[in-house]
Amino acid sequence: MQGAAAYRLSGNRLHLQHGPIDLILKAEGRDAAMIDRVYAGAERRFRPLLRELVAELTDLRRPGVEERAFSGMVAQRMQRAIRPHLPGFVTPMAAVAGAVADEILAAARAEAPELRIWANNGGDIAFARPDGAPFRSAIPGIGVFETTTGLRQAGLSSSGWRGRSHSLGIADCVTVLAPTAAAADVAATLIANAVDLPGHAAIGRRPAAELAPDSDLGMRLVTVSVGALTPEECSRALDAGQGVAKHMQSRGLIHGALLALGAGLRMVGEGQMIEAPVGV
Numbered sequence: 001m002q003g004a005a006a007y008r009l010s011g012n013r014l015h016l017q018h019g020p021i022d023l024i025l026k027a028e029g030r031d032a033a034m035i036d037r038v039y040a041g042a043e044r045r046f047r048p049l050l051r052e053l054v055a056e057l058t059d060l061r062r063p064g065v066e067e068r069a070f071s072g073m074v075a076q077r078m079q080r081a082i083r084p085h086l087p088g089f090v091t092p093m094a095a096v097a098g099a100v101a102d103e104i105l106a107a108a109r110a111e112a113p114e115l116r117i118w119a120n121n122g123g124d125i126a127f128a129r130p131d132g133a134p135f136r137s138a139i140p141g142i143g144v145f146e147t148t149t150g151l152r153q154a155g156l157s158s159s160g161w162r163g164r165s166h167s168l169g170i171a172d173c174v175t176v177l178a179p180t181a182a183a184a185d186v187a188a189t190l191i192a193n194a195v196d197l198p199g200h201a202a203i204g205r206r207p208a209a210e211l212a213p214d215s216d217l218g219m220r221l222v223t224v225s226v227g228a229l230t231p232e233e234c235s236r237a238l239d240a241g242q243g244v245a246k247h248m249q250s251r252g253l254i255h256g257a258l259l260a261l262g263a264g265l266r267m268v269g270e271g272q273m274i275e276a277p278v279g280v
Helices: 032-046 049-055 073-085 092-111 181-194 231-250
Strands: 005-009 013-018 021-028 116-121 124-128 136-139 143-146 153-159 173-178 203-207 221-226 256-261 264-269 272-274
Touching: 005 032, 013 032, 021 032, 021 092, 032 092, 049 073, 049 092, 073 092, 073 181, 092 116, 092 124, 092 153, 092 181, 124 181, 153 181, 173 181, 173 231, 181 231, 181 256, 231 256, 231 264, 264 272
Parallel strands: none
Antiparallel strands: 005 013, 013 021, 021 116, 116 124, 124 153, 136 143, 143 272, 153 173, 173 256, 203 221, 256 264
């Protein structure tokens, strides 16, 4: 595996890449020297990050337990994110992409906490808006999600059976707004798992380990195809996921969620869908 790489993109964004991590960082401001410091700080933190994760990867792939402790800062973020969902089945890997985004955002903000900054790790986004301005993010195939005014730091994450990671459910997409990107990452995964029609003949499933031998899901059945569903069936599956999302919101674990399946769309809590240009 090649070492970590960092370079500037158009729009004065910083691209950080190492192995499976592909992250874009954006700091907004007119002071070029300040932005240079922000990007330098983020790059310093990024370079050893993957090695830290790999050192604890075996335990990070195991089902989460309350008392497990990790050495690395990102691994600790992952453990904190899953802890409220235990003793249900979830591994720290459910939070990895969001936790990386949170860690890079923290390193960037340490250099200039007054700037608007976002870190987008393959769609798992950690952002800071010290002025409380709304944050907008595109959701492929659905539209543009806008956060609540006054939210100064939070995270966004999406999950679904068509996404990068395997899902136990059939949601086309679940997008979650939470206090951190790691928390949003875990919640999106679990809500998407809950959008389901167990035993339905139109849904194809295979053991995760057959598709990816090192999957933290082991032999659990993940969704590989979703055939034709009636509107009523889509509604029933969305009801199940919406119930999980509402429970998470009532516990203060998430700010809001968007759930999509077929033509059905459900919103829980904060955030809204808009038609507008997107800055991410």
